[in-house]
Amino acid sequence: MFDKKTDDKQSKPATSSSQVDRGDLAATSVTSPARACAMIGSTIHIKGDISGGENLVIDGKVDGTIDLSSHELSVGKSGTVKADITAKTVRIDGEVQGDISGHEKVTVSKSGNVRGNIVAPRVTLEDGAKFKGSIDMDPGNGAVAAPKAPKAAEVKELHKDNKPGEAAKSAS
Amino acid sequence: MIPVFRKTTAEPPPRQESGDTGSAATVQQSQLFATLTERLEPEQPLSVLDIGPGVAATLEFFSAYRCRLQFADLFDLLPMAATEEGLTEEQKQQQLQQQFTEALALPADARFDLILFWDLFNYLDSSALAALSQALQPHLHKGSRGHGFVQRDRQKTPPDYGYGVRSENSFTIKPCTRQGLQKHCHAQASVERQLQGFTIQRGVLMLDGRLEFVLHAC
Numbered sequence: 001m002f003d004k005k006t007d008d009k010q011s012k013p014a015t016s017s018s019q020v021d022r023g024d025l026a027a028t029s030v031t032s033p034a035r036a037c038a039m040i041g042s043t044i045h046i047k048g049d050i051s052g053g054e055n056l057v058i059d060g061k062v063d064g065t066i067d068l069s070s071h072e073l074s075v076g077k078s079g080t081v082k083a084d085i086t087a088k089t090v091r092i093d094g095e096v097q098g099d100i101s102g103h104e105k106v107t108v109s110k111s112g113n114v115r116g117n118i119v120a121p122r123v124t125l126e127d128g129a130k131f132k133g134s135i136d137m138d139p140g141n142g143a144v145a146a147p148k149a150p151k152a153a154e155v156k157e158l159h160k161d162n163k164p165g166e167a168a169k170s171a172s
Numbered sequence: 173m174i175p176v177f178r179k180t181t182a183e184p185p186p187r188q189e190s191g192d193t194g195s196a197a198t199v200q201q202s203q204l205f206a207t208l209t210e211r212l213e214p215e216q217p218l219s220v221l222d223i224g225p226g227v228a229a230t231l232e233f234f235s236a237y238r239c240r241l242q243f244a245d246l247f248d249l250l251p252m253a254a255t256e257e258g259l260t261e262e263q264k265q266q267q268l269q270q271q272f273t274e275a276l277a278l279p280a281d282a283r284f285d286l287i288l289f290w291d292l293f294n295y296l297d298s299s300a301l302a303a304l305s306q307a308l309q310p311h312l313h314k315g316s317r318g319h320g321f322v323q324r325d326r327q328k329t330p331p332d333y334g335y336g337v338r339s340e341n342s343f344t345i346k347p348c349t350r351q352g353l354q355k356h357c358h359a360q361a362s363v364e365r366q367l368q369g370f371t372i373q374r375g376v377l378m379l380d381g382r383l384e385f386v387l388h389a390c
Contacts (some may be wrong), residue, residue, distance in 0.1 A: 131225065138240075
């Protein structure tokens with residue numbers, strides 16, 4: 001079910017080192033020093049939580065959660081993901097419904113369609129990308145916390161001609 | 173504060189973005205957007221709600237700030253109307269407000285410093301405009317500001333646009349099609365009357381019959 005892309009064309013013996021948890025199915029683990037990433041093919045549908053120690057390409061359908069904190073995730077054009085995603089970098093060419101946390105970068109390409117909240121130091125929306133949700137570009141904001149409402153007392157103290165930025169300021 | 177309304181002929185017509193030969197992206201000068209952005213400081217946390225879909229240019233512009241940027245993409249969910257029969261006017265209005273609340277899908281505790289209403293009002297009648305403002309009320313604070321464009325002149329019919337911020341003084345606009353949506357024109361006084369929680373601080377009538385406006389929460 002997980003195809004493996006390899007940099008070299010020589011087949012190499014598979015040994016265990018990476019792990020993909022997928023609900024009720026047994027984990028698949030295959031290792032190759034030359035492996036670039038694991039791949040979920042376009043006809044595969046997974047319900048469950050995915051975590052692992054290597055890069056992953058999703059061309060199929062995933063419902064659950066995806067945690068690749070130290071690696072890259074790519075959702076291909078035919079990929080459909082309903083999951084909260086955590087990865088080092090995330091590239092979306094297909095559809096994602098869920099919150100995305102990118103430790104380094106999140107890119108939604110021109111064919112990408114995302115409904116959810118993105119938290120990452122760098123976010124790129126390519127021309128033509130569809131996105132509905134929030135993008136948090138404040139590195140000091142801490143994870144996915146929503147802007148907090150100013151307390152009643154704080155609101156009263158705000159000057160009539162306050163500058164924009166008060167919502168976040170009063171929240172911090 | 174007395175709203176300022178100025179008719180101007182200084183605003184140049186949209187010009188084609190250099191190098192863009194595809195879908196005729198043009199640059200639209202803005203006389204008012206800078207009055208909002210000049211007050212922003214890069215190190216100051218900022219919370220922005222764009223009523224439209226996510227646009228690369230807008231994201232790029234606000235990435236210079238410590239910003240949380242929310243794209244609500246309400247255009248995708250229009251038209252909105254009370255559908256149940258036998259409702260009183262008040263009940264219809266409540267149902268409409270509920271539809272906007274669900275469409276906005278904002279966190280209950282979200283408060284926005286800046287809300288961007290580019291062209292949305294063109295597709296809302298008076299009651300929908302009021303319902304939208306009621307749905308936004310819990311997400312405003314006294315320093316909240318708004319910016320938008322609305323069609324004011326019935327005699328002129330510019331195309332539908334998708335907007336992105338190009339600079340403090342200009343927008344990138346692309347004609348787009350929003351088929352099946354009835355268009356509405358709103359005078360400045362009408363917008364101000366329907367938008368609860370906001371007053372129009374400044375308005376500038378553009379050559380193509382659109383009104384650019386800046387809102388202050390009240």
